[in-house]
Amino acid sequence: MNVFESIASGMRSIWSHKLRSALTLFGIVVGVAAVVAMFSFVGGISKRIMEDFEQLGFDNVFFVSDRQPDNPRGLASLKVSKGLTLQDTEVLREEIPEIEWLCPTVATRIVGRAGNQARHFPVFGATPDGFPILKLELGAGRLINWLDVENHARVAVLGEIAKEDLFGDRNAVGEQMLIGKESFTIVGILRMKEFSRMFGGTGQEENHERVYIPITSGIHYFKGSKSIDYFAVRIRDGSDIGAVYERIHQTLLREHRGIEDFYIENIAEQIAEAKSGVERITQTWHTILSSIATVSLLVGGIGLLSVLIISVNERLREIGIRKAVGAEDRAIFQQFIIESVTISLFGGLVGLGVGAGLCKLITFGAAQMGQDFVIPVSGAGSVLGVSFAVAVGVIFGLYPAYKASRLDPIDAISRYA
Amino acid sequence: MLIETRDLTKSYDLGAVQVDALRGVTFGIDEGEYVAIMGPSGSGKSTLMHILGCLDTPTSGRYSLDGSEVSGLKPRELARIRNKKIGFVFQNFNLLPRIDLVSNVALPLVYHGSISRSERFDRSKKLLDSLGLGHRLGHRPNELSGGERQRAAIARALVNEPAILLADEPTGNLDQRTGREIMTILGDLHSGGRTIVIVTHDAGIAEQARRTVHIEDGRVARETVV
């Protein structure tokens, strides 16, 4: 008897005992469905969190900011170092090739006015690099360019919230606004990103309450000194965060003649840590889920075992007849193992279907409630679930198959009668 | 000699008591013979047939089939002998209920090892045709009469071209007329050169055989040759 005939025989025996097979399969179906659904769920959530991190835009970012030196020489040292300057940014750019974007920034809070609307706005003098660093997207018009920076141009880009405060739904590109007493032309409007609610408030609101102008204009119109408030640095993907941090620190320290009147906020590191935290949690969940799956499949396996034992006892005569016409022990063993695996594999595939259906259902349900929450069916979960089911079939088939194979033909035939 | 036994014994150890079903059976069967085995109920006829059919092993004694010693063989080797050299017909047919007639007849070929599906089908169909069951190939055993079932069982016993056909009360579950039908088939097979051993309680049936071995109390009591 070859494998296909054994499988066919397995199918026949499932089919001829539909209710019993269904009860046996139930445990395996539930086990596999749970594995697939839970793996997909955890995978979907962690993928979502990772995407949010990306959207957040702070991976690979450092903020270098101004601060008072906390050494005993106190203010005296300020005369030795000029604080953060545009000079610093050029040196960093030159010496550290891992830096992809670098944006010096001056920030003030000042009244902005357009038509009869007026409000205090955070006004940020920045360079074109500032937008990709913060992953800000353009909604209309254009961004600040290097020519604007060079010319101290009186142009402004508004965050989406700032624009709505001043103009409501009206078009703002090309309009004039007053910043303090200076008149600026609005050249572009930013657009807020679609964000998941996973993080609640995401920090992007802050970016969109601002008015962005060229750094040079910021220094020229709204700042007494040449010093800048901070700069944001984004390093290239895959750079060694710790090493680059160290080099930025050393370079600035040298430029500032050994005075630590700056502070580097290592956001890149924090984000990286948070990401690996999420990965660890995902791993932990996978371990927990695998153990739950193991338990539920073992329970399913015990059901399978008892059904197989009943089946062997019911089929003593069949086994005896097969042996009487020349079936060897191992042919009978093979027949029952294949039957067992056929049942469990069938259960596994049904479970996979149910699990995948659950994922679709959650996705659909979320969509109904206006949430874009897609749970992709986990490949790892599917493979794990189905192979577990097969393993259950093999393991719990062993004993009944062995028992069947060792039956004495005459004994088996006559015990039935 | 096709079959030769020497002092075959078979005892069942039932704990408190020991049942001696066979107490030393010595006899032989030549190729082409038609032998009937008779004897009172419980005398050990079935036990002897099972041993001859390699379905059971003797407690002691020797048994050689077709020139080679059978006693002491491993289960796997016994299975091979059952598969290739022996055709066994049971009193209660022992067909598999869930598969059709042609699959039942082909069953020994399934375990033969190297016979293709189509050849299995062809050989089984041919046998069923020759036994007048050509129109029943796709039927399940429970859709057939007792006589038809026994004919199918005979087809199954013959499908592997065995050296010997063993039948333990093949007409025991059949009415007289159907029984005679089966006996005619066995008679024809013998005329065609088959070696046949049949257990029966019916002296009329035994007469068809040239030689009758009488078993009593686990021993060969006497033999009659017509």
Ligand SMILES: Nc1ncnc2c1ncn2[C@@H]1O[C@H](COP(=O)(O)OP(=O)(O)OP(=O)(O)O)[C@@H](O)[C@H]1O
């Ligand atoms: N598996 C067994 N366990 C115990 N005793 C058995 C077993 N099989 C047969 N016997 C005993 O062995 C003896 C011979 O039995 P057997 O079936 O060979 O008789 P028989 O001649 O075929 O009888 P019948 O004409 O009724 O078929 C009987 O006493 C029977 O009870």
Ligand SMILES: [Mg+2]
């Ligand atoms: Mg008997």
